[in-house]
Amino acid sequence: SKEEEEDFIKNNYVARTLLNEPQLPPVTWSNWYKHVNWPQATLLCLEPFVALYGLFTTAFMWQTVVFTIIWYFLTGFGITAGYHRLFAHRSYEAKTPLKYLLLVLAAGSVQGSAQWWARGHRAHHRYTDTDLDPYSAHKGIFYSHIGWLIFKPRRKPGVADITDLSRDKTVQWQHRHYLTLAFFMAFVFPTLLCGLLWGDYRGGYFFAGVLRLVFVHHSTFCVNSLAHYLGDAPFDDRHTPRDHFITALVTLGEGYHNFHHEFPSDYRNALKWFQYDPTKNLIQFFKRIGLASNLKEFPQNEIQKGRYTMVRKALNQFGRTITWPKGDEELPLISYEEYQDLAKKDDGRVLVLIAGFIHDVSNFIDSHPGGRALIRSYVGKDATVAFYGGVHDHNTAAHNMLAMMRVAVCRYGGEVEHLKRKLGHIQTPTPIFA
Amino acid sequence: SKEEEEDFIKNNYVARTLLNEPQLPPVTWSNWYKHVNWPQATLLCLEPFVALYGLFTTAFMWQTVVFTIIWYFLTGFGITAGYHRLFAHRSYEAKTPLKYLLLVLAAGSVQGSAQWWARGHRAHHRYTDTDLDPYSAHKGIFYSHIGWLIFKPRRKPGVADITDLSRDKTVQWQHRHYLTLAFFMAFVFPTLLCGLLWGDYRGGYFFAGVLRLVFVHHSTFCVNSLAHYLGDAPFDDRHTPRDHFITALVTLGEGYHNFHHEFPSDYRNALKWFQYDPTKNLIQFFKRIGLASNLKEFPQNEIQKGRYTMVRKALNQFGRTITWPKGDEELPLISYEEYQDLAKKDDGRVLVLIAGFIHDVSNFIDSHPGGRALIRSYVGKDATVAFYGGVHDHNTAAHNMLAMMRVAVCRYGGEVEHLKRKLGHIQTPTPIFA
Ligand code: HEM
Ligand code: HEM
Ligand SMILES: [Fe+2]
Ligand SMILES: [Fe+2]
Ligand SMILES: [Fe+2]
Ligand SMILES: [Fe+2]
Numbered sequence: 001s002k003e004e005e006e007d008f009i010k011n012n013y014v015a016r017t018l019l020n021e022p023q024l025p026p027v028t029w030s031n032w033y034k035h036v037n038w039p040q041a042t043l044l045c046l047e048p049f050v051a052l053y054g055l056f057t058t059a060f061m062w063q064t065v066v067f068t069i070i071w072y073f074l075t076g077f078g079i080t081a082g083y084h085r086l087f088a089h090r091s092y093e094a095k096t097p098l099k100y101l102l103l104v105l106a107a108g109s110v111q112g113s114a115q116w117w118a119r120g121h122r123a124h125h126r127y128t129d130t131d132l133d134p135y136s137a138h139k140g141i142f143y144s145h146i147g148w149l150i151f152k153p154r155r156k157p158g159v160a161d162i163t164d165l166s167r168d169k170t171v172q173w174q175h176r177h178y179l180t181l182a183f184f185m186a187f188v189f190p191t192l193l194c195g196l197l198w199g200d201y202r203g204g205y206f207f208a209g210v211l212r213l214v215f216v217h218h219s220t221f222c223v224n225s226l227a228h229y230l231g232d233a234p235f236d237d238r239h240t241p242r243d244h245f246i247t248a249l250v251t252l253g254e255g256y257h258n259f260h261h262e263f264p265s266d267y268r269n270a271l272k273w274f275q276y277d278p279t280k281n282l283i284q285f286f287k288r289i290g291l292a293s294n295l296k297e298f299p300q301n302e303i304q305k306g307r308y309t310m311v312r313k314a315l316n317q318f319g320r321t322i323t324w325p326k327g328d329e330e331l332p333l334i335s336y337e338e339y340q341d342l343a344k345k346d347d348g349r350v351l352v353l354i355a356g357f358i359h360d361v362s363n364f365i366d367s368h369p370g371g372r373a374l375i376r377s378y379v380g381k382d383a384t385v386a387f388y389g390g391v392h393d394h395n396t397a398a399h400n401m402l403a404m405m406r407v408a409v410c411r412y413g414g415e416v417e418h419l420k421r422k423l424g425h426i427q428t429p430t431p432i433f434a
Numbered sequence: 435s436k437e438e439e440e441d442f443i444k445n446n447y448v449a450r451t452l453l454n455e456p457q458l459p460p461v462t463w464s465n466w467y468k469h470v471n472w473p474q475a476t477l478l479c480l481e482p483f484v485a486l487y488g489l490f491t492t493a494f495m496w497q498t499v500v501f502t503i504i505w506y507f508l509t510g511f512g513i514t515a516g517y518h519r520l521f522a523h524r525s526y527e528a529k530t531p532l533k534y535l536l537l538v539l540a541a542g543s544v545q546g547s548a549q550w551w552a553r554g555h556r557a558h559h560r561y562t563d564t565d566l567d568p569y570s571a572h573k574g575i576f577y578s579h580i581g582w583l584i585f586k587p588r589r590k591p592g593v594a595d596i597t598d599l600s601r602d603k604t605v606q607w608q609h610r611h612y613l614t615l616a617f618f619m620a621f622v623f624p625t626l627l628c629g630l631l632w633g634d635y636r637g638g639y640f641f642a643g644v645l646r647l648v649f650v651h652h653s654t655f656c657v658n659s660l661a662h663y664l665g666d667a668p669f670d671d672r673h674t675p676r677d678h679f680i681t682a683l684v685t686l687g688e689g690y691h692n693f694h695h696e697f698p699s700d701y702r703n704a705l706k707w708f709q710y711d712p713t714k715n716l717i718q719f720f721k722r723i724g725l726a727s728n729l730k731e732f733p734q735n736e737i738q739k740g741r742y743t744m745v746r747k748a749l750n751q752f753g754r755t756i757t758w759p760k761g762d763e764e765l766p767l768i769s770y771e772e773y774q775d776l777a778k779k780d781d782g783r784v785l786v787l788i789a790g791f792i793h794d795v796s797n798f799i800d801s802h803p804g805g806r807a808l809i810r811s812y813v814g815k816d817a818t819v820a821f822y823g824g825v826h827d828h829n830t831a832a833h834n835m836l837a838m839m840r841v842a843v844c845r846y847g848g849e850v851e852h853l854k855r856k857l858g859h860i861q862t863p864t865p866i867f868a
Contacts (some may be wrong), residue, residue, distance in 0.1 A: 012823040089803075126826060161805055236830045262831045265803050296801070298831065304756050305834045308749070315745055322738050367730070369523075369699050371595055389446040392560060396670045397696045397732065400739045 014130050014158065023131075023155045032151070041150040043110070044217065051214045054206025064194050064203035071108075071190055071208045073252070073278075076216050078106030079117075080252045080279040081286075087165060088118035091267035091296045092283055096170060098291040103174040108185030109216045113175040115165050122160035124224075125264050128239045132158030137228035137240040145218075145225030186213055219251050226250070227257035235262040235306035237313075245276065253277030262306055263298035271303070325403035333409045334358070343380030350375070351407070353382045359405035448564050448592065457565075457589045466585070475584040477544070478651065485648050488640025498628050498637035505542075505624055505642045507686070510650050512540030513551075514686045514713040515720075521599060522552035525701035525730050526717055530604060532725040537608040542619030543650045547609040549599050556594035558658075559698050562673045566592030571662035571674040579652075579659035620647055653685050660684070661691035669696040669740035671747075679710065687711030696740055697732035705737070759837035767843045768792070777814030784809070785841070787816045793839035 009015040027035050082102030085091045094102070103114055111117055120134045127133040134157040135148045165171045174181065187209045194204025231244030241261040248255025248269070253276055256269040270277035286292035334342075339358055343351040350362040352375060361368075365375050370392055378386060387394055387402070394402075443449040461469050516536030519525045528536070537548055545551055554568045561567040568591040569578045599605045608615065621643045628638025665678025675695040682689025682703070687710055690703040704711035720726035768776075773792055777785040784796040786809060795802075799809050804826055812820060821828055821836070828836075 011819045012827070013825055014823065014827065238830060262829060265801065299835070301757050302831055302834050302838075304752075306831060308753055308756060309830070311745075311749055311752070315742070315749060318738075318745070319742055322742060323735050367699070385445045389448065391447055393446070393448065395696060396672060396743070397736055397740060400736050401733070404736075 014127060014132055017158065018131055018155075021155065024152065026154065027151050035151050037150060037152050044146060044149060047210055047214050047217070051206065051211040054202075054210060058202050058206050061194075061198060061200045061203055063198045064200045064207050067190070067194060067204075068208040068212050072212045072215055074105050075108040075185065075212070076219060076252050077279060077282055078102050078104070079109050079111060079216070079220055080254055081282050082106045083111070083114050083117045084121065084254070085267055085279065085283065087114045087168075087171060088121040089264050090164065091265050092287075092292050093294045094286070095291045098286060099168075099170040100173075103170055104181060104185060107174065107178060107181035108189070109220070110182045110186050110213060111217070111220060113178040114171050115162065115175045118165055119160055119162050120157055122162065123157035125261065126160055127158040128241070128261060130158075131155055135224040137224070141225045141229055144228060145221045148224075222247060223251050223254045223257065227255055231255075231258070233258045234310055235259055235303070237310065248276045253279040259303075263303065265296050266298045267295045268297065323404070325400075326406050328409050331357075331406060331409045333411055335411050339408070339410050340380050349407075350379055352378050353384070353410050354387045354402060355384050356410055357403070357406045358408040358410050359402060360407045361405055364401070364405065448561060448566055451592065452565055452589075455589065458586065460588065461585050469585050471584060471586050478580060478583060481644055481648050481651070485640065485645040488636075488644060492636050492640050495628075495632060495634045495637055497632045498634045498641050501624070501628060501638075502642040502646050506646045506649055508539050509542040509619065509646070510653060510686050511713060511716055512536050512538070513543050513545060513650070513654055514688055515716050516540045517545070517548050517551045518555065518688070519701055519713065519717065521548045521602075521605060522555040523698050524598065525699050526721075526726050527728045528720070529725045532720060533602075533604040534607075537604055538615060538619060541608065541612060541615035542623070543654070544616050544620050544647060545651070545654060547612040548605050549596065549609045552599055553594055553596050554591055556596065557591035559695065560594055561592040562675070562695060564592075565589055569658040571658070575659045575663055578662060579655045582658075656681060657685050657688045657691065661689055665689075665692070667692045668744055669693055669737070671744065682710045687713040693737075697737065699730050700732045701729045702731065757838070759834075760840050762843050765791075765840060765843045767845055769845050773842070773844050774814050783841075784813055786812050787818070787844050788821045788836060789818050790844055791837070791840045792842040792844050793836060794841045795839055798835070798839065 009019060024035065025031070082099075083106050086094055086099070086102060106114065124133050124135055127136075129136055129138050132155065134153060135144045137144045139147070187205060190208035190212070191201055191204040194208060195201030226247045227242060227244070228240040229242065230247055231242035233242055235258050237258075239261060241257040243256045243258040245255065247257065253269050254260070256271075256275060256277065259271070260266075260269050267283050268277060268280045270280060283292055283295060287295055336353075339351065339353055342349075342358075348362060349360045350365055352359050352361050361375060365372050368375055374386075374391060375383075386392070387398075443453060458469065459465070516533075517540050520528055520533070520536060540548065558567050558569060561570075563570055563572050566589065568587060569582045571578045573581070621639060624642035624646070625635055625638040628642060629635035660681045661676060661678070662674040663676065664681055665676035667676055669677075669692050671692075673695060675691040677690045677692040679689065681691065687703050688694070690705075690709060690711065693705070694700075694703050701717050702711060702714045704714060717726055717729060721729055770787075773785065773787055776783075776792075782796060783794045784799055786793050786795050795809060799806050802809055808820075808825060809817075820826070821832075
């Protein structure tokens with residue numbers, strides 16, 4: 001009702017904010033150029049072309065190739081182990097030197113300061129899939145990958161608390177010197193290193209600098225795009241995050257994103273040994289050498305509950321594709337004498353009483369593995385004992401099949417409970433759908 | 435009770451028979467030689483040695499090697515498509531020429547006549563895992579593989595109806611001429627064929643004859659041994675039959691044995707395209723060329739029920755490893771005023787009311803991702819609206835975790851149902867364990 005809706009909006013931060021806060025008009029083909037964030041757009045759109053130009057015009061030196069890969073991992077880990085798991089989620093504690101190291105490396109990934117990054121990311125977790133999520137997956141894969149950086153945001157992201165970060169000296173230091181640090185770590189350092197050590201200034205700039213940056217950028221972007229589309233939801237499916245090995249592979253282990261959104265304070269993304277999460281291993285290494293402590297793990301019991309709930313949901317869905325037998329309430333109730341009379345009628349039906357239900361076995365009797373005659377001899381009688389082991393201890397499939405032939409319930413006093421007890425391994429089963 | 439037990443035995447064919455029918459004494463280290471079935475034991479124990487002798491003393495001719503493999507498949511299919519799926523289970527109908535073909539090929543596998551084989555096999559299905567099963571898996575893997583053939587049976591197998599087979603002329607013809615047919619197809623024919631066509635009498639005898647026979651024998655035996663031990667039970671686990679790819683591989687597709695025992699009248703053993711069941715494909719081929727008809731399939735709905743039941747069972751087992759939250763009945767009921775008083779006490783507990791339950795969040799508040807302050811501000815108040823989206827729309831893990839902190843139920847009039855309704859994608863969830 002209208003009143004309930006108003007009440008909901010009043011009592012829901014997201015609904016209330018979306019309704020009351022202003023937003024910019026949608027980006028369209030005719031107005032897009034007014035809404036472009038030109039500095040970011042230029043950087044992000046040009047860098048692949050610069051990288052391509054470099055690729056086609058620069059000779060490969062194996063030392064530079066190796067360093068490019070190393071630099072990709074190091075600056076990437078700055079984001080995953082630093083910005084993401086340490087600063088945005090506080091999933092472990094780090095000694096000051098480690099914080100500086102991660103902040104400096106992450107600057108080389110050119111993704112803004114830790115403070116800016118974590119603020120947006122906290123909003124992403126707090127308002128996942130709503131319009132207060134700065135990179136909501138509901139706005140399409142292009143938008144969540146890179147569109148949200150190329151265009152000015154239509155709304156302020158939802159509030160998120162970053163008082164811990166504004167009190168953190170290391171984060172503030174990086175925030176102040178971000179531009180210098182980023183420029184130095186992204187371009188100057190790799191160029192100088194390759195130049196001074198093995199004379200490959202050009203390769204250092206184009207490969208370890210620009211090309212590597214393209215990869216690091218799109219690797220991180222994939223956490224917002226791919227990780228919200230590809231794969232399955234073993235822990236919760238209320239929102240878009242998904243688990244997938246491919247996403248993990250291209251994001252240094254951030255690809256078990258369904259787990260991560262469900263348990264964001266856990267320093268791990270992957271739990272199983274065969275899942276790829278090198279960032280987790282790195283954090284464990286930091287701990288072993290005394291630079292990290294208090295690695296947070298969500299209680300295993302609650303993680304299992306997520307799994308349980310999702311399997312139960314899938315099973316329920318599966319169950320709905322199955323036709324189940326009719327229960328007592330859907331069937332007419334008749335007396336044993338009525339059953340005997342009906343069984344005598346020559347109306348094409350073949351009626352057999354088993355375990356309180358009367359079954360019409362006319363469509364089945366000819367294909368009965370135990371033969372036609374055995375069933376025939378029980379028409380109009382109670383075949384419970386015979387069916388439950390007196391003649392043959394039928395398997396579960398036979399019980400299930402039998403239940404589908406129910407046509408009535410018989411009001412009678414037969415007590416067969418004792419037959420359902422075990423006696424050694426000669427076990428008379430309880431029909432699953434009694 | 436004693437009475438119930440007697441009643442059970444009276445009403446259960448297997449229990450009754452085991453009690454009343456005589457059995458031979460168990461085979462032991464001191465009496466075993468009296469109980470050996472010497473003809474069968476001699477054949478089965480000698481053949482591997484004859485085969486080994488042949489292997490080390492006979493030159494390989496590629497034609498003989500190829501024919502040996504072909505002959506293994508042909509005589510093997512005689513058993514799987516013939517003895518087993520056609521004669522024992524009547525899972526399809528075959529034209530007379532096909533019946534003769536299968537009976538003659540199967541004779542080359544030296545496993546007794548179709549009538550003898552099917553009679554024992556029907557008892558195996560009807561009395562699976564009991565002492566009336568001629569190769570009960572409960573007697574150990576050696577017994578069910580080959581022991582039951584080497585020693586005289588301790589008991590008569592349980593009754594099984596084979597009137598259809600005693601009326602079948604083709605089966606009776608094979609039964610009468612079984613020894614001649616077996617000797618001819620197992621040894622004479624392969625020897626002559628390899629000898630007359632490419633001069634390799636010796637190879638024909640040792641490889642296509644004896645060595646092949648060893649493989650065919652143990653292949654079939656594996657259906658009674660391996661198929662009752664190795665693998666899992668996707669359809670029913672009351673009895674020992676199991677599904678496994680390896681068993682399928684060594685038995686021409688008879689390795690999906692859990693399925694087969696549950697749905698013995700189905701001409702298939704494997705349902706999925708990636709499962710190995712060449713016997714099924716052969717029967718389909720027979721149908722395509724007009725030699726077979728009426729291929730029986732168990733209703734898909736009942737097959738799915740088997741799957742559903744086993745998954746549900748596994749899920750229930752999984753559920754029992756999880757600690758679930760306390761429900762209403764396990765918690766004290768207090769008034770809102772009492773709650774307010776308790777919350778004011780300085781007893782180390784931090785009490786917050788959410789969705790009708792009072793929670794002690796003292797162990798959690800410091801690691802709350804939303805911070806200590808937000809929870810603090812709701813102590814002694816009703817935080818339902820805040821928790822359900824008023825401040826933050828908590829994820830499912832948060833709801834599960836919250837439920838574990840329940841310490842009491844609050845008698846109060848707060849109505850939050852309307853918050854659980856959906857409004858667009860801003861969805862306030864119902865806690866799964868409300
Ligand atoms: C009326 C509904 C019945 C249904 C739906 C039914 C169904 C089945 C099914 C599916 C099988 C094969 C699976 C298994 O071995 O457990 C079977 C076998 C058998 N049934 Fe029934 N049955 C019915 C009634 C009876 C009755 C009343 C008797 C005995 C008086 C009987 C005697 C047997 C015997 C002896 C076998 C074993 C056949 C063999 O493996 O040689 N059945 N039945
Ligand atoms: C008392 C029991 C509570 C428990 C067990 C709890 C649990 C959690 C958990 C597990 C999260 C992280 C997962 C998620 O984002 O949904 C979270 C986040 C949050 N909670 Fe709570 N919460 C509680 C109470 C509250 C209350 C009363 C408030 C508000 C008044 C609140 C506000 C928040 C906020 C704002 C976040 C988002 C933090 C962020 O992502 O930046 N929580 N809570
Ligand atoms: Fe995400
Ligand atoms: Fe995150
Ligand atoms: Fe079996
Ligand atoms: Fe069988």
